[in-house]
Amino acid sequence: MLRALVESLTETAVVVSDRAGVIRAVNAVITSWAPRLVAGRVLAETAPAWLTAADASGTATAHGGMGSRQVTARRAELPGGHHAWYLTDVTDARSTDRELRLAHGRAEFLAEASAGLLSSLDPRTCATATAELAASRLADAAVVVSPPDREGLRLTRAVTGRPGVEESALAADPAEVPGLAEALTGFPPPPSRRTDPVRAPDWLLPEGFGTPVSLLVTPLPGDAVPAGALVLLRRPGGPFTVEEEAFARVFAARAGAAISASVRYTEQARSAAVLQEDLLPPRLGPIRGTEVAGSYRPSRETLRVGGDFYDTYPAKDSDGESTVVLGDVCGKGLEAAVLTGKIRNTLSALRLVETDHVRLLTLLNHALLDTAHTRFATMVLAGVTPLGRGQVRLRLTTGGHPAPLILRVSGDVEEAGTSGTLIGAVPDVRATTFTTVLQPGESCLLYSDGVTEARGGVTGREFFGSERLKTTVADCVGMPVESLVEHVEMRTTEWLADRPHDDIALVGVAAPRGTVRVR
Structure with missing residues (x-):
């Protein structure tokens, strides 16, 4: 009756044994899975080891393989000292679970990789991160090969479990590695290529790695041009599978984008640095018979210009007559x-053909109005002529700019009597020129409105203002012109107290001090 009942079960595999471990009944399902399990034979001699162990220990549930299947077995006690094992095929469920865990792990790795790759805009750091990440998950070793430059091929090698990377630049032929030359030059990126590892040249392998058993070359696609190639090396353990190759390409796409972005940023930063260097105010050259000093502070310290x-x-x-100019462009x-x-370039050319300040400003105004720029500028021109005996004649002309301040040897501060219209704003320029003579030890300060309009004080909203500037200048009587400029800059900085500010420019022109008696 027991055997008939068991054999009638068609949905679940069942095997029944007695206290002695002898099989008493099986159904057709279990027989198709394990033909050796038949009634009358000993379970321990015919069942898989994992089921035999579970049967001997009395375990209620066990898992293991049965042929090509993954099986879960559950024990049930029966009358008369018998017990049954109900076995369920969980192959598909286990495979799905494994694939989900694998997909989850890969997603976590890609998230970690993206964070690591985007943490720096330095190409060398990105290449290092790419090699280390690939060696930690994709292979036993990874080599990032950058596109050839004047120093040849740049290689960054990483080995699983080995701290740091190996970096080198060498004159090597990428064609020695099948698929590498195509990965370094092809766009759109060529497919990954599995290569005979025996053909890998010594210059490609990390030091002490030995001969790999599997080698995969994957392009690192960049922005319109390749960012390099990723070479994955595996020790004994089997070749790269199709799934591993596909995942390596997904990682390589992210790494290539990061490396390409870092290279592009570096090139742009280098170009910007060259341009900024040319746009920065120059070191003020000497003017015969005159002392000159300057200071410049941009509104944003990171920009410099x-x-x-x-x-x-x-x-x-x-x-x-020498010329000193200080200006302020709107914005x-x-x-x-x-x-x-x-x-600056236009002024440098115009001063060679025109010495009159008003006509010079008129020519500059026409030049600015003829461009697509909608910005205007203010400026002050100072014609400087040494007269001998320590005296210096100044011709001062402003175009919409604050009038210069003159510090006399007596300690008095005078505002130069010059004014004029903005440059580049209206067709007709009007300006007046003020002429004066500096006695030995006297100074003239040219400044931008970033000084007088610096906001600070108790409320943080009060302007530094013209009167405070005059008082600051008066405190510098008898000082060298460098000290005058430094003192005004220091007081302005203290007033700002790290608050946002406009560009600030200062130029001091002084007659040589010689022997000066300060009253």
Whole structure:
């Protein structure tokens, strides 16, 4: 009756044994899975080891393989000292679970990889991160090969479990590794290529790695051009599977994008640095018979350039007039700096053909109005002529700019009597020129409105203002012109107290002090 009942079960595999471990009944399902399990034979001699162990220990549930199947077995006690094992095929469920865990692990790795790759905009750091990440998950070793440059191929090698990376630049032929040359030059990226590891040259392998048993070359696609190639190396353990190759390409796509972005950023930063260097106010050259000093502070310290500028143009003749200019372009940042460069270049050319300040400003105004720029500028021109005996004649002309301040040896501070219209704003320029003579030890300060409009004080909203500036200048009587500029800059900085500010430019012009008696 027991045997008939068991044999009638068609949905679940069943095997029944007695206290002695002898099989008493099986159904057709279990027989198709394990033909050796038949009634009358001993379970321990015919069942898989995992089921035999579970049967001997009295375990209620067990898992294991049965042929090509993955099986879960559950024990049930029966009358008369018999017990039954009900076996369920869980192959598909286990496979799905394994695939889900694998997909989850790969997703976590890609998230970690993205964070690591995007943490730096330095190409070398990105290549290092790519090699280390690949060696930690995709292979026993990984080599990032950068596109050839003047130093040849750049290689970054990482080995699983080995700290750090190996870096080298060498004159090697990528064609020695099948598929590598195509990965370094092809766009769109060629497919990954599995290569005979025996053909791998010594220069490609990490030191002490030995001969790999499997080698995979995967392109690192970049922005319109390849970012390099990733070479994966495996020790004994089997070749790369199709799934592993596909996952390596997904990782390589992210790594290539990160490396390409870092290279592009580095090139742009290098170009910006070259351009900024040319746009920065120059070191003020010496002017015969005159002391000159300058200071510049952009509105954004990280940018280094802005809308304020100054220049000196020494006279060609020993008794000729030199020119000092300080200007302020409307706005700040890179856009204002571009117009600043145009104005400086235009002034440098115009002063060779025109010495009259008003006509010079008129020519500059026409040049700015003829461009697509909608910004205007203010500036002050100072014609500097040494007269001998420590005296210096100044011709001062402003175009919409704050009038210079003159510090007399008596300690009095005078505002130069010059004014004028903005440059690049209206067709007709109107300006007046103020002429004065500096006695030995006297100074003239040219400044931008970033000084007087610096906000600070108790409320943080009060302007530094013209009167406070005059008082600050008066405190510098008898000082060298470098000290005058430094003192005004220091007081302005203290007033700002790290608050946002406009560009600030200062230029001091002084007659040589000699023996000066301060009253």
